[in-house]
Amino acid sequence: MVKAKRKRITNSVLTYGILCLALIWTIFPIYWMVKSSVSLNSEMYVARPALFSKVITFDHYVDLIFNTTFLHSVWNSLVVATITTVICLTIGILGAYAMTRLKYPxxxxxxxxxxxxxxxxxxxxxxxxxxxxxxxxxYDNKYALLIIYPTFVVPYCCYMLISYFKAIPYALEEAALIDGCNRMQTLWHIIIPIALPGIAVVGTFAFTMAWNEYLYAMIMTTSNAQKTATVAISAFKFADSAIWGRIMSASVVCSLPVTILYIAAQSLLISGKYEGSVK
Structure with a gap:
């Protein structure tokens, strides 16, 4: 009895210890980004920066907002990512439904x-x-990204939604078809409401993929009026020098929309909505 109790305690200590290390490993880069964004330049540009800031300043954010066009780049990213998500979710839902429910050669x-x-x-x-x-x-138009991004976001949406649609009992659709619904009505009134948690997950990741994309945005947008946020952040590095205050404060600002989206989507991430619906 005592030996079993000690084993349970040891396992719990090891488990929580590993979880704490994983949490620190995950949270520390975020902490350092936020900490650097409110630190003085004299504290950042040293060989061994302190773990905690002695003085908190928002000068980097003021400089970012009033002396650069970064907020306009954030708006460009928001427009591109939102439209891309809507387009890819629409195509992904229709494509996943066709590949799971319809029979054709x-x-x-x-x-x-x-x-x-x-x-x-x-x-x-x-x-x-x-x-x-x-x-x-x-060329040099942010709307060019609306042509490019669906080439890799749509396959992701279809691939993920296929598994969600396959898990929905077909008896629900049969009942709707018997009641007089056509395929589109069944998709809109039956499949989408049930698969809404999966659609929320896929939409969130699709938005994140478009928001964080850098390679195509760097190639297709060059002027400040058309740059996305990721390209604008990279522009704060010149040759071997970097404006770390701007980079860190811009990174914090750039992470806010995705963070807000993840928090807002949590209410939709509820599984088991259709359990018992065919009994």
């Missing part, structure tokens, strides 16, 4: 091609994408 081929498209590195396509979008006259 080549369905398995389409499903396999989605996985291949999802696994393909985005860097492989940036040269042909650059040539294609430039030929359309969208």
């Amino acid at each position: 080549g369905r398995e081929l389409f499903r396999s091609s989605i996985i291949v498209s999802y696994l393909m590195p985005t860097a492989v396509l940036f040269v042909p994408m650059y040539v294609f979008v430039s030929s359309l006259g969208f």
Whole structure:
């Protein structure tokens, strides 16, 4: 009895110890980013910066807002990421529904091609994408990203939503079809409400993918009026020197929309809505 109790205590201590180390490993970069954004330059540009700031200042944020066009770049990112998410979720929902519920020749081929498209590195396509979008006259235009981003966000949405739609009992659709609903009405009134937690997860990650993307945004947007936030942050580094105050404060500002989105989406992340619906 005593030996079993000691074993449980030891296991609990090890478990919580590992969890605490993992938490520190995860939280520390965020803490350092926020801490650096409110530190004086004299505290940052030293060989061994202190773990805690002696003086808190918001000069970096004032400099970022009033002396740069970073907020306009954040707005560009917000527009591009929002429109991309809406477009990709719409296509992803329709595509995932067709590949899980409809029967037609080549369905398995389409499903396999989605996985291949999802696994393909985005860097492989940036040269042909650059040539294609430039030929359309969208060079140095943030809306060119609306053509590029769906090429890798739509496969992700379809791939993830297929598993969510497959988990929904088909008997619910049969009941709706018997009651006179067509396929689109069934999708809108039955499938989407039940799969809303999965759609919220996929939409959140799709927004994050478009928000954080850097390679295509760097290639397709060059002027300050068209740059996205990720490209604007990289512009604060010149050769071997970097304006760390601007970089850290910009990183904090850039992380807020995604953080707010994750918090807002938590209310939708509820599973088990359809349990008992076919009994």
